[in-house]
Amino acid sequence: MNLDVRTIMLVSSALTLMFSGLLALAGKYSGNVKGVGHWALANLLVASGFGFSYSFSSTSPGEHHWPIIAASVLIVSGMCLQYAGIQRFKDKPINWRFAAIAVGAIFLSGIWFTGIHSDVMSRAIANSIIFGVISAACARELLIPAESPLRIAYWLTGISFGAFSMLVFARAVILWQSSADSYGLFQNIPINPLTFLGVCLLQFSTMFGFVLMLDYRLVGELDKLASLDPLTGAFNRRRLAEEASRLQARSIRTGAPLAVVMIDVDHFKKVNDSYGHQVGDEVLKHVAKTIEMAIRADDYFARYGGEEFCILLPSTTKDEAYVLGERLRQVYADNPFLVDGQRLQSTISIGIADSVDVGTDFKSLVLAADKALYEAKLAGRNLVMQHSSLKIPA
Numbered sequence: 001m002n003l004d005v006r007t008i009m010l011v012s013s014a015l016t017l018m019f020s021g022l023l024a025l026a027g028k029y030s031g032n033v034k035g036v037g038h039w040a041l042a043n044l045l046v047a048s049g050f051g052f053s054y055s056f057s058s059t060s061p062g063e064h065h066w067p068i069i070a071a072s073v074l075i076v077s078g079m080c081l082q083y084a085g086i087q088r089f090k091d092k093p094i095n096w097r098f099a100a101i102a103v104g105a106i107f108l109s110g111i112w113f114t115g116i117h118s119d120v121m122s123r124a125i126a127n128s129i130i131f132g133v134i135s136a137a138c139a140r141e142l143l144i145p146a147e148s149p150l151r152i153a154y155w156l157t158g159i160s161f162g163a164f165s166m167l168v169f170a171r172a173v174i175l176w177q178s179s180a181d182s183y184g185l186f187q188n189i190p191i192n193p194l195t196f197l198g199v200c201l202l203q204f205s206t207m208f209g210f211v212l213m214l215d216y217r218l219v220g221e222l223d224k225l226a227s228l229d230p231l232t233g234a235f236n237r238r239r240l241a242e243e244a245s246r247l248q249a250r251s252i253r254t255g256a257p258l259a260v261v262m263i264d265v266d267h268f269k270k271v272n273d274s275y276g277h278q279v280g281d282e283v284l285k286h287v288a289k290t291i292e293m294a295i296r297a298d299d300y301f302a303r304y305g306g307e308e309f310c311i312l313l314p315s316t317t318k319d320e321a322y323v324l325g326e327r328l329r330q331v332y333a334d335n336p337f338l339v340d341g342q343r344l345q346s347t348i349s350i351g352i353a354d355s356v357d358v359g360t361d362f363k364s365l366v367l368a369a370d371k372a373l374y375e376a377k378l379a380g381r382n383l384v385m386q387h388s389s390l391k392i393p394a
Contacts, residue, residue: 157209
């Protein structure tokens with residue numbers, strides 16, 4: 001079967017253009033995910049570059065190939081935008097200097113080997129090297145440790161860029177070692193259709209990789225939104241229960257203690273009645289911020305309902321939890337909330353239970369900590385109470 005370079009370019013241009021539209025549409029609804037617009041424009045430029053190459057009708061290697069220069073600049077510009085999109089996707093600053101050097105190099109080499117010192121073979125070698133360097137840079141950005149499942153998309157896309165880089169570098173080596181007196185892009189020699197077929201397939205692979213990266217990122221964002229309380233930014237009750245189930249299994253396996261801290265804002269209804277629900281919401285945010293600043297990185301904090309919060313403390317005893325609770329109570333009481341420039345004094349009550357006294361069942365731990373919290377309220381509020389100190393049945 002004979003592979004025609006022009007046909008490969010035409011098909012590749014059409015499919016890349018379709019992917020450009022797909023990514024542009026996806027970017028419009030991708031929320032805070034960055035880099036998608038760069039990828040959409042990148043594919044548009046690459047498709048235009050292939051279109052310019054296809055429009056070049058001469059097959060004589062000795063003629064000036066100005067459309068090929070334009071095509072090379074468009075393709076390299078698109079590849080640099082792919083690189084920029086990857087950096088934006090990872091929330092990194094874009095290295096525009098690298099992009100400017102790559103585009104400048106492809107343009108100057110084209111001018112030199114076409115208009116000043118006509119040498120199509122050298123121009124093809126230079127183009128291949130520049131393509132390879134950009135692809136290698138993209139691969140380097142993606143072949144890194146990442147959390148699953150985004151790691152799968154990173155590595156698939158990175159491997160595609162790496163294979164692209166090796167393919168065009170191999171093309172440069174083959175052309176450099178070639179004994180032919182001249183070279184033309186559309187000459188009927190095996191390296192041309194095979195190289196362009198491989199390049200087009202790997203280009204499609206990277207585009208699928210971008211879509212997969214976007215998909216995994218959006219799924220992660222949706223999962224994050226579904227796990228958080230929209231007002232305070234703390235975990236919601238469902239997510240806390242999921243983490244509790246995992247920590248319960250670990251506690252049973254290792255014998256490490258597990259503690260639960262229940263926190264309630266004192267006289268919260270009076271705050272709402274006196275100042276309005278908007279101020280009440282600000283109080284809840286203030287409580288959440290105070291808790292977040294006090295807990296460890298491996299602790300789990302959630303809004304349990306209304307003005308009640310819950311902290312799940314792995315590998316923590318009731319006495320260690322009491323120290324944390326007392327610190328929280330004191331810090332919150334010593335930092336009044338400001339309402340229209342006036343100090344709003346607010347306090348919290350705290351109940352504590354651990355797996356040593358209650359067992360590892362999360363519901364039992366919450367129930368026990370809630371009983372301690374209730375007793376702290378009855379005892380005058382602004383107190384920390386342990387379940388083990390109560391004179392009531394568990």
